[in-house]
Amino acid sequence: MNELTPFDPHSELTLALRYSGKLLLRKEIPLDHATFQQLLNQQQFIPHASIIRKFSGPKCNRCNNQKRSLFGIIPCQICRKQHLYCRKCIEMGRVLECESLYSWQGSKPDWLSHANPCSWIGELTKRQKLASERIVEAVTNLEKELLIWAVCGAGKTEMLYAGITSALKKGKRVCLATPRADVVRELLPRFRQAFSSVHIQGLYGGSKDNDGTAQLILATTHQLLRFQAAFDLMIIDEVDAFPFHADPSLPYATSRAKNETSTTIYLTATPRKMHRKRIARNNLAHIFVPVRFHGHPLPVPTMKMSLNLRKSIQRFLPPNHFFTWLKNRRTPSRQLLLFVPTINLAERMGEKLIEKLLISEDITSELDLVTVHASDVNREEKVMQFRNKEILILITTTILERGVTFPSVDVAVIDAGHEVFDEAALVQISGRAGRSIDDPDGEVVFFHDGKTDAMVKAIRSIKSMNRRGGFK
Amino acid sequence: MNQSVFLYNPAIKEMISKWKYRGDYCLGDIFKESFVQTFKTAFGNEINDSIVVPIPLSDERLLERGFNQSAMLADYLQVEKKEILTRIHGEKQSKKTRIERISARNPFSLNAVVSNKVILIDDIYTTGATLRHAATLLQEAGCPKVSSFTLIRG
Ligand SMILES: [Zn+2]
Ligand SMILES: [Zn+2]
Numbered sequence: 001m002n003e004l005t006p007f008d009p010h011s012e013l014t015l016a017l018r019y020s021g022k023l024l025l026r027k028e029i030p031l032d033h034a035t036f037q038q039l040l041n042q043q044q045f046i047p048h049a050s051i052i053r054k055f056s057g058p059k060c061n062r063c064n065n066q067k068r069s070l071f072g073i074i075p076c077q078i079c080r081k082q083h084l085y086c087r088k089c090i091e092m093g094r095v096l097e098c099e100s101l102y103s104w105q106g107s108k109p110d111w112l113s114h115a116n117p118c119s120w121i122g123e124l125t126k127r128q129k130l131a132s133e134r135i136v137e138a139v140t141n142l143e144k145e146l147l148i149w150a151v152c153g154a155g156k157t158e159m160l161y162a163g164i165t166s167a168l169k170k171g172k173r174v175c176l177a178t179p180r181a182d183v184v185r186e187l188l189p190r191f192r193q194a195f196s197s198v199h200i201q202g203l204y205g206g207s208k209d210n211d212g213t214a215q216l217i218l219a220t221t222h223q224l225l226r227f228q229a230a231f232d233l234m235i236i237d238e239v240d241a242f243p244f245h246a247d248p249s250l251p252y253a254t255s256r257a258k259n260e261t262s263t264t265i266y267l268t269a270t271p272r273k274m275h276r277k278r279i280a281r282n283n284l285a286h287i288f289v290p291v292r293f294h295g296h297p298l299p300v301p302t303m304k305m306s307l308n309l310r311k312s313i314q315r316f317l318p319p320n321h322f323f324t325w326l327k328n329r330r331t332p333s334r335q336l337l338l339f340v341p342t343i344n345l346a347e348r349m350g351e352k353l354i355e356k357l358l359i360s361e362d363i364t365s366e367l368d369l370v371t372v373h374a375s376d377v378n379r380e381e382k383v384m385q386f387r388n389k390e391i392l393i394l395i396t397t398t399i400l401e402r403g404v405t406f407p408s409v410d411v412a413v414i415d416a417g418h419e420v421f422d423e424a425a426l427v428q429i430s431g432r433a434g435r436s437i438d439d440p441d442g443e444v445v446f447f448h449d450g451k452t453d454a455m456v457k458a459i460r461s462i463k464s465m466n467r468r469g470g471f472k
Numbered sequence: 473m474n475q476s477v478f479l480y481n482p483a484i485k486e487m488i489s490k491w492k493y494r495g496d497y498c499l500g501d502i503f504k505e506s507f508v509q510t511f512k513t514a515f516g517n518e519i520n521d522s523i524v525v526p527i528p529l530s531d532e533r534l535l536e537r538g539f540n541q542s543a544m545l546a547d548y549l550q551v552e553k554k555e556i557l558t559r560i561h562g563e564k565q566s567k568k569t570r571i572e573r574i575s576a577r578n579p580f581s582l583n584a585v586v587s588n589k590v591i592l593i594d595d596i597y598t599t600g601a602t603l604r605h606a607a608t609l610l611q612e613a614g615c616p617k618v619s620s621f622t623l624i625r626g
Contacts, residue, residue, distance in 0.1 A: 072498040076538050085538075087496060094495040096538060 010035060012107055015044070017213045019104035021173075021230025023048070023062065023256075025093055028226065029102060044106035051084050051097040061101060063089035063225055063249040088249060091205070092225050103228055111215050113171035120161050120194040127291050128159050134287045135163035139233060139263050147239075147266040147275060147286040151465050152402075152431020155293035156267050157187065160235060161194055163265065168198060168215070172232035175217045177224055177254055179244040181205060183237060183403040184218045185380065191218060221250040227257035234258045238402055239266040239275070240424055269402075269431060270424040270461075290469035296440035297471040298462050299433045301426070301455075309415060309449035316348035317356070318414045319447055325412070326362060329443060335386065335409045336393045339429055341418035343373040343397055349414075350395050357393075368392040374399045402428040407436035416446035416455055426458035474597050475514040476625035477506050484624060488595065492541050500541065503623055504548045511549055511621055518589060523552045524621075525610075527594040527602060528580070530559045545623060546593040556584040557606055578605045582613050589617040598626035 008014060010031075019029065029036060029045075039045045051071070052059050059066045065088035075082045079098040086095040095101075124132055131148055138146040150156045160176070167174050176191075178184060181204035188202040201207075201214035203223040212219075212226065221236075221244055236244075236254060244250050258264065266275070278284035292298065306312070306319035313319075318338075326336075340346050350371035357363045370391045372382045379399075386394045387406055394400075398420055411433045413421060421429070426446070433442025446455055466472065478484055491499040515522065526542035534540060546553045557580045579602075592606050597620070607618040 072496065074497040074538055077534050077540065078538050085495070085497065087498065090490075090494055090496050094538075 013109070015039070016104070016107045016109040018211060019045070019102075020106070020109050021104075021228060021257075022212065022226055023101050023103050023228040024226060025050075025062075025095065025101060026099060027093060039106070042106075044104065045102045046105050047100035047102055050095045050099055050101045051086060053084075058084055060086035060088060060095055062086065062092075062095050064252040065089065065249060089225055092222060111171045111173050112168075114168040114198060117168040117195050117198050118161055118165040119196040120158070122158060124158060125155070125291070125293055125295070127289050128155055128293060131156075131287050131289050132159045132162045135160065135265060136166050138265065138285070139163045139166050142261055143263055143285065145264045145266065145284065147268065147271065147279065147284055148289065149268060149271055149279075149286055150289035151292060151298055151469070152269045152428060153292040153294075153298075153405075153435050154269075154289045156237075156289070157190060158293075159289070160265070160267075164195070164216070164233065164235075167233040168195070173215050173217075173230060174233040174235070175219060175224070175227075175231040175257065176235040176237060177219055177221050177257075178237040178403070179221050179241045179250070180238070180403050181220050182380075182383070182399070184220055186403065186405075187218055191216065221254055224253040224257040225249070227253075229259050230257050232259050232262050233265070234262055235265045235267065237267045240268045240270050240272045241402060245272055270427045272424070288468065290465055292434075292440070294437040294440045296434065297466040297469060299430060299442050299444050300462055300466070301430045301444035301446055301459055303416070303446045303448060303451060303455060303459075305451075306447055306449055309447065313345065313415060316345065316352045318349070318353070318412070319449075322412060322414065322447055323360070325445060329410055331410070331439075331443075333408075334439070334442065335389065335391070335406065337400070337406065337409045337411045337432055338393060338395045339401070339411070339413045339421075340395060340397060341415050341420045343375065345414075346371050346373050346395050346397050353393070353395070363392055369395070371395045372400070373397045398425055398429075400432070401425050402431070404432075405435050406432065408439040408442070409433055409435075410443040411445070413444075413446045415448065417448040417450050417452045421452075421454060423454045423457045423461065426454055427461055430458065430462060474600065474603060474620040474622060474625070475510070476597055476622045477503070477510045478624050480596070480624050480626045488624070492537070492595065495537055495539075497539055497544075500544050503545070507545055507623060508548050508550075514621065515591060515619070518591075518619075519551055522589040522591050523554050523586065524549055524591045524593050525554055525556055525606070527592060527606060528555065528557050528559050541595045542593050545595065549593075551591070554584065554586070556582060556586065557609070558583060578609060580606050580609055582609050585613060586610065586615045588615075590615050590619075592618065592620040594620065594622045596624045596626055597622040 050061055057068050058071050065086055070088040071084045072087050074085050076098055083097040164174050184202045184204045191200050198216050199214040200216045201209050203210055203219035279286050304321045306321045309319045340349060354366045354369050363369055370382050372379050385391050413429060430444045433444050434440045490496050524546045526546040529540045560579055560581055590610050592603055603620045610618050
């Protein structure tokens with residue numbers, strides 16, 4: 001327990017810390033009935049309708065779902081009536097129409113003004129420094145929003161430290177939101193090291209330390225559905241990433257979790273059209289970081305056309321060109337990240353490739369090749385093993401396209417023309433190569449049976465970022 | 473004698489947990505057709521003089537969940553449903569060991585007399601202890617025949 005947290009669970013201070021800035025269901029408030037009723041009578045807790053019916057249809061006040069098809073009807077045994085519940089946000093606990101959402105109106109917590117919160121001792125590159133200073137400026141001047149467009153591997157986490165430091169010095173509350181739980185898990189230890197005196201929590205589905213009382217919070221965007229008017233500085237990592245741009249309830253949650261006078265920092269390596277347009281029209285402040293932290297250009301992907309790709313895939317194998325390439329890689333000591341479009345293909349290809357590569361002696365043990373995908377329970381462990389170089393080849397779906405860093409890999413995309421590989425995904429995937437200062441390069445190959453727009457645009461955009469970074 | 477529609481596997485487990493524990497009531501409808509069809513095949517000639525009795529939840533569990541999944545399944549069937557069992561104490565079955573589950577005292581009480589044949593309805597058959605307790609109670613009260621029908625067999 002944080003030494004500043006008082007022990008009495010009913011003290012004003014604890015209640016304020018625990019419930020301020022939230023929007024919760026009764027079952028998310030671990031107080032006994034009597035205490036809760038008393039706080040309700042004193043109007044410290046305020047009830048809000050959870051699902052409202054408007055002329056246009058129902059609306060969930062937690063996730064803003066307004067799609068009729070995403071509401072279910074339940075003959076409720078609690079209130080003995082038939083009514084709606086929200087299916088959209090049910091993973092976060094079911095919202096029933098007969099239950100309220102509660103916000104805290106009691107006293108506000110006093111967040112600490114840290115004199116010197118940052119314990120990070122690294123140094124920024126010139127480019128990182130420019131971005132870092134720009135973020136501090138935005139925080140200091142209470143600017144509404146700022147977009148950081150930083151190439152994959154620019155070292156964006158370190159660029160954030162100064163801005164977060166200046167917010168913590170002023171006693172502000174900070175949140176870094178990301179669409180992916182992997183990213184929260186990867187950043188949490190780094191943040192705990194960089195801000196060792198600050199109470200930090202990581203919130204994601206299944207996280208343990210999850211009461212959301214820390215001054216500095218790293219959270220998946222889903223978890224922000226439980227917050228309201230909580231944060232003074234909101235950093236949205238990978239703002240372009242699925243499912244953030246595809247699911248309107250997540251931008252909604254992120255924006256509700258902010259205070260009125262908050263500053264929002266968007267981070268992205270591949271801004272979506274909406275943001276590019278706003279940048280072009282000059283109504284979104286931004287700064288571009290075109291160079292990786294180690295000063296080398298982004299690896300430019302090559303395309304390999306294989307007419308027999310469909311046939312190979314039907315047999316759950318990569319095309320023949322892949323094997324030729326595998327034998328002739330410039331740096332065979334690098335690990336290999338193999339992207340495939342679907343979970344099924346990942347699993348089946350894993351089995352087939354193990355057989356084949358054992359025979360060709362490209363691997364010496366079946367443990368050298370591992371498959372990972374979104375619904376894999378051992379996902380964290382496998383990623384860790386790959387990072388520790390205990391695995392030579394990792395077959396993955398797009399779940400590893402971003403947010404994870406491996407020091408020295410070559411990257412192959414099998415069936416790069418598949419629709420899951422859009423421009424942003426391909427740029428991100430290519431960005432997995434050449435991440436370390438000891439091996440700043442890497443081969444990236446798109447295996448396809450017909451060039452797509454996404455492939456061409458991804459390569460064009462990588463080249464253009466390199467040009468903006470002053471290469472060639 | 474118990475009959476079931478599906479065998480327990482990870483995919484069904486996932487679906488059941490979304491339906492029951494996350495409380496996504498509508499998901500139950502996924503099972504409706506198979507449940508009704510298998511029921512007809514299993515009990516075809518006995519349907520006319522039988523009633524179905526869903527295994528109840530404890531009050532506590534019912535207030536938490538908002539619905540009783542067994543009653544929901546029973547409602548799919550074209551047979552008269554009578555909710556004549558109540559749960560006396562509401563400990564979680566899953567927290568007990570297998571032996572404890574089997575030897576525990578009868579958790580149900582009966583609040584009506586039945587002269588019809590009874591088909592007990594539950595979502596999962598694991599050790600059969602729950603259904604056996606309910607069946608014993610009904611037989612002692614003079615019920616001519618008790619069988620059971622569950623969605624899943626563990
Ligand atoms: Zn909702
Ligand atoms: Zn209700």
